[in-house]
Amino acid sequence: MSSSIVSPKKLFSIYKLPGFTFIAITCFVMLYAPIMILVGYSFNEGSSLALWEGLSLRWYYSAWQNEAVKDATLLSLIIALQASLYSTVLATMAALGTTRTRAYRGQTAIYAMINQPLMVPEIVTAVALLIVFATIKQATGYQGLSFLVIAHTAFCVPFAYLPIRARLEDMDRSLEIAAADLYATPWRCFRRVTLPLLLPGILAGAMLAFVISLDDVVITEFVKSAGQDTLPTFMLGQIRRVITPEMNAIASALLAVSVLMVSLIFLINRKKT
């Protein structure tokens, strides 16, 4: 093992640790195996998730025909987009206010509060939110989407915050100090120096928040008002009977869209560099 480090190829080998690439590849295979299955079964003629009965586009067609499924999908995406955007902004600000600074009174309390949604089982937050929001809904008569967006934003904050904080903690101060020495305004310094350096963390945080929001069932179930079913709550309602293969079709379609988006981003990035 140690003989390779003195070899002339040292510069390349330092990146490689034995077995790591193998585990990483296995990890990707594992991640995609169930996904392949669900995409495969979305083309199943039969209504079963367990028995293959032939190739067909039947479930795509019926999902497209089903207004309830379409509304739920759209609503899920709208909420997830908003919640991930808001929570990432809030989390970035909070991360800047809690890291790389002299310890101040209340810092631990703030840290605990930001992470609090992580520490409580969803059902508890859900019941508590039901009570609080129901009071507000009755008092104001407003039953719109904002309640869901606020609830989602709140529990997405810690998911966005932790990667951003982790990134920020390791970040070198020297560039920012240099910028400040060159009389850059704090805002300019933030935009031109801190933000670009922080971007991988922000991106990771935003993606986590989006995914977490898209998957939430319990809190949504308790906060939603009439006509506010998201894809997960729509499915939760079916769990005692049958989950229709329409769900597989929707999932596969969403997957296709996201793959398309990723490929586009990838291509654009490539052109730039």
Next chain:
Amino acid sequence: MTPIIRKSIVGLAMVAISGSASAAGELNLYNWGNYTNPELITKFEKAHDVKVTVTDYDSNDAALAKVKAGGHGFDMVVPSANYMKIWIDEGLLLETRPDQMSNFKNVAKDFNDPVWDPGRRYSVPWQWGTVGMIVDTSVYKGDINTSALFLDPPDELKGKINVPPEMNDVISAAIMYLGGDPCTTDKDLLRKVRDKLVEAKKHWLSMDYGMIEKFAGRDVAASLYWNGAGFRAREKNADVRFGYPQEGFALWMDSVAVLKDAKNADNAKLFQNFVMMPENAALISAFARYANGIEGSDKYMPEDMKNAPEIIIDPKLSGAGKFLLACSPRATEMYTAIWTELQK
């Protein structure tokens, strides 16, 4: 980031527009998921020029908690028989007097004066069914009309049994198997129930939903479960049969009621009357595959349901069926303790 904001605003606007279609009235139905036939809704919308929105729930308790909290925006709800008394006692339902509606004459005799809603002053039948044993007869050839299949399992079935994660259904079945009445607080009997369940659990494979798939894939050979699922499982695995435990099995019925704080109470009453029409009730059954309690609806039922042994109870065994009602708080407390002990 701005395009994202713009997109979500556009999306929001779209939802807002689609939510306020041009119909004269509105109706918000709060029902079990995958339980409402879209055809039924479209038909009602056309007949009365009302825009109907269906929102799903997954358990009686979730629906109850939500409506009790208020500010929900629903007009109608479909509680099970064993929760109806709670809804009525808590003052959540509007007394719409379905018994005086024009289509009430269609309600079957068995259901026009039920214990859970005497005189049908609040609710209208939606669907009803049984909790029995789904059995794969290629694995087990013996008598399937007994709860012994999951409480004193024969060797062929050991390790292939499922029990649904439903406290009331499971404990009631065990109580009836041991000769008691559902909702009993008899300590000696409940001690036996606990011991029986704890002993039997060693032979269970799972406590799960989704049995239609599991029987189709032959992962499970016997399960305490609902009859409509038994019907669907048989469509996918011809060896599957549905048994009615002779020691006693649970009957259930879900009924449509109007909420006291409904904004569209008049449309809701129209809907109650509407589902008591035989052809409409048949639409409900055709979708979710349970019986509906409306006389004359069988004419309009799908062919395969007319004589299905899962839907029509064997007359020799029908006497063993009992409707589950709301248990006393003391009974619920004891059952929760047994249930926790069973799953610890």
Next chain:
Amino acid sequence: MPDDSPSLSKYELAARKQQTRRNLLLCSPALIVLLLAASGPLLVMLFYSFLKSGNYGGVIYEFSLDGWLNVFLVRDIFDDVLKVADAHLSVFWRSIKLSAMTTFTCLVIGFPTAYFIATRPRESRNFWLFLITIPFWTNLLIRTFAILELIRNNGIVNNLLTDLHIIEQPIQMMYTDFAIMIGMTYVYLPLMILPLYASMEKLDFRLVEAAYDLYATRIRVLRKVIIPLIKPGIVAGSILVFIPSLGAFVTPRVLGGGKNLMLGNLIELQFGQGRNWPLGAALSITLLFIVMATLLLYVRYSQKGGVQHEQ
């Protein structure tokens, strides 16, 4: 914590105060939203845990300690003797055990994967990162059912193994603790990989190179250089995996067959069919305390480590 040491000049003190004000200002929007939709409602729960249970769910506004008493002690329903609530304790223990195992597995798989991504050429890293998150665009339930499809007795893995004559009989994987582990690892893996990646991406490979130059072995470099440098990422990832898996209940039910309760199920039972909201509230606040204590220890520990690292 504020140190008013006399050696500081007025100017420095003012600068510090200003910095603290800036920090609080930066945190306040997040705190307001959390107060409204997370911490505030939790106070309602705290309040509920001291009330009497309503007959059919909900609470009666009368003071009672029954909820708290029932967390650890139960009055036996058969002979009215107060005894330790061993059912609750065993549920607590099972949840902690399974969550710890899941966190460990996620780390073992996630660390090399994050490392792999961090060592790709800069422009392709985002692509790999997206590749990690794509599977999670599909709903949790659907994904879990897909895993079930893989590990069923007549599922793809078992069929493949029997066709290749590696095994004679299908292995029972569905409805076991192994299945729960696989499922939870699958579900929470990105929560480990993303924070790990965020710290690794910053890793200064010159340090690694320097260590090699000093003839350190790979294991030594990993232990003494890489791991200490990305510790914040490891801590963040472990927290993100461990805590949600404590409250998980969909995966254990679908893949584990739901025969044994997890903490999430136990609490849900009290708010649902069990109709004992005060007990549910007390159980969740107990859980909150346990997690909070662990987390505070972590923070103290990582801050100390951070100071040493800077010097």
